[in-house]
Structure formats: C-alpha cells, structure tokens
Amino acid sequence: MPRRSYDHYCAVSRALDIVGDRWNLLIVRELCSGPRRYSDLFADLPGISTDVLAARLKELERDDILTRNKVGPRAATAVYELTSAGAALRPALDALSSWGTEHLGERRPTDAVRAHWFALPLGRAVAQVLPQGTATVHIGETTLHYVITENGITHHDGPAVASDLELRLDLPTATEVATGARVLPTPDSSAV
Template sequence: MPHRSYDHYCAVSRALDVVGDRWSLLLIRELSSGPRRYSDLFADLPGISTDILAARLKDLERDGILTRQRVGPRSSMVLYELTPAGTALRPVLDALSVWGTPLLNRRRSTDAVRAHWLALPLGRAIAQHISSGTVTVRVGDTVFHVVADRAGSVSHHDGPALAPDLDLDLDLDTAIAVASGDLPLTAAASGFE
C-alpha cells in the first residue's frame, strides 16, 4: 500500500502522516510498556484484523517507530519494540489519556477492557501521591509497575518492580473507578494517604 500523506506543510500533519492511521496509536500504547509478540498484540487489540495489524506494524517499522526482531531458539519468536522515536510519543499518549479520561463515563457492555490499558491514568493517580518512586500494580492477573520521578515524569513497564516502594492490589472494577476519577486512590488502597 502506498504511503498516504495529507500533503500539508505542517508539523501536526506530518506527525499524523506517520501515526494517524486507525490502530497506530493503540499499537504504540501496547508497546509503551515493553516489547510484545504479534500474538500478544492481536489478543490485546480486540477488533483489529490480522491484515490491518500486519500492515500497521510494517508501516510503523518503515517509519522508524518500532523495530521487529527475531529472538529465542532458532529465532522463531518475533518481538516488536518501540524505538526512541516511538518512545518519544509517550507524552502524546499521556495527553490523549488525560483528555479522554472524562469520556470514560460508564463502561458499555460492548466495551473490551484490558487491565494494562489503565496504566496511564493509574500512573497519574499514583504520581499525585508520591513525589518519586516505584509502585508495583496488580489488577487481577495483570502486573505492571509505575515509575514516578521528581521532575514529574511517569512511566509504566511490564511486570513487577524489582524493589518497589509500594504495592498496589486492585480488582478490575476498583482500578476502573480510580482510573476514571470516580474513586480517589486514597480510598482504594492503603499507603497513598
């Protein structure tokens, strides 16, 4: 498929030429906490077709947003990982998450949900209560950790932290309530007073 462009001499237009296709930013969201296999991406993006997933991965690799590498015995497994250019999109995801959080409202019966999709708003909620540190977050079977620093930067990563300052265990409904702003983190967990 030829590379499409808005053909506007504008920074926003050029950025959208690279990441503006449907599913692209959600793929970047999936990769923002660490490398993923194709099957993991497919499983965590309900509604995407295999053709579209393969096309978006190829486009994002061509544009320098992610890399594809074979790993493991006989290089049979392929991992996708963000490049520094892809990682630099984190503030864009954060801004979209801040803007979109009030739109969450009530969860519809047709809405897919994955606990790790809550990492951005949960990370913001955690950062409001700790000036810096690392917090392991468990939501059901999903485990990730949030790192906040004194400069106000917040990131999330797959798996538990090696030496967390705090542990946060939430069920999915409580995590959704905290992420959507319906429940303060202090009411959901101890250690965040």
C-alpha cells in the first residue's frame, strides 16, 4: 500500500507520516521495554486485528523503526525490536504519556488495561524517589525495571540484576501512582 503523506514540509508532518497511523505509537510503546513476539504484541494490543498488526509491523520495519529477527529452533519465531531510530521515540512517548495522564479520567468499563502500560508514568514517579540508579517494580505478575541516569529513564522487562530500589504494587496502587493521585510508596514509607 502506498504511503500516505500530509505533504507538508514540516518536521512534525514528516514524523507523523512515519508513526502517525493508528496503532504505530502503541506498537512502539510495547517494544520500549524490549523485544516482543508477534503473539505478545497481539495479546497486549486489545482491539487490533491481525491484519492491521501485520501491516503496521511491516511499515514500521520498512521505515527502520523496528527490526524483525528470527529466533528459536530452526529460526521459527519472529521477534520484533526497536532500532535506534525507534528507541529515539521514547522521549516523544514520555511527553505524550505525561500530557495524556491529565486526560485519563476514570477508567471506563470498556477500557482494557495492562500493568506495563503504566511503565512511562511510573518511571517518572520512581525517578522522584531514586534520582539515579536501578529500580525493580513488581505490579501483580508483571515485573519491570528502570535504569535512571542523568540522560533519562529507560524501562526493561523483568527484574534488574541488582536493584537500588525494589517495589511491589498492586494494579490499583500502580494506577493511582501513575495518575498522580497517590505518592509512590517506598519500602520505608507506611503507605502501601
């Protein structure tokens, strides 16, 4: 399918030509914490059809936002991973997350939710408690870790090898912290 374009000689327009299609930035969000299989992406993007997911992955690969690698026995499984150009979108996602947090409102009965979708706003909350270092955060069955440096915050799947801070949150607490309704509980605080 030919690429649609705004045909504006503008940096925002060019960026949206590449990542502005529906689902593209959510696919990038899913890949921010590490490589994912197609089935993982499909499971964590409720509402996307298999045809749309396949098309978006091909477009993002064509545009050098992600790569597709074969892994496993006989290289039977495809794993998608952000390229350096894709990873460079993280600050834009973080800014959208910050702006969007103010517009979340109450969760609607039709809203899907995944614990790792709170990774970006939780990262900002973790950085307020731990300005530099590594933190592991458990949200129910989901575990991710943050690396916080003077260059910013990144999050990754699974626990850190060595953590300066380890937190266990349930999903309601993670939601409240992510939306700013609650301060991040730390191991030495009484709020949990």
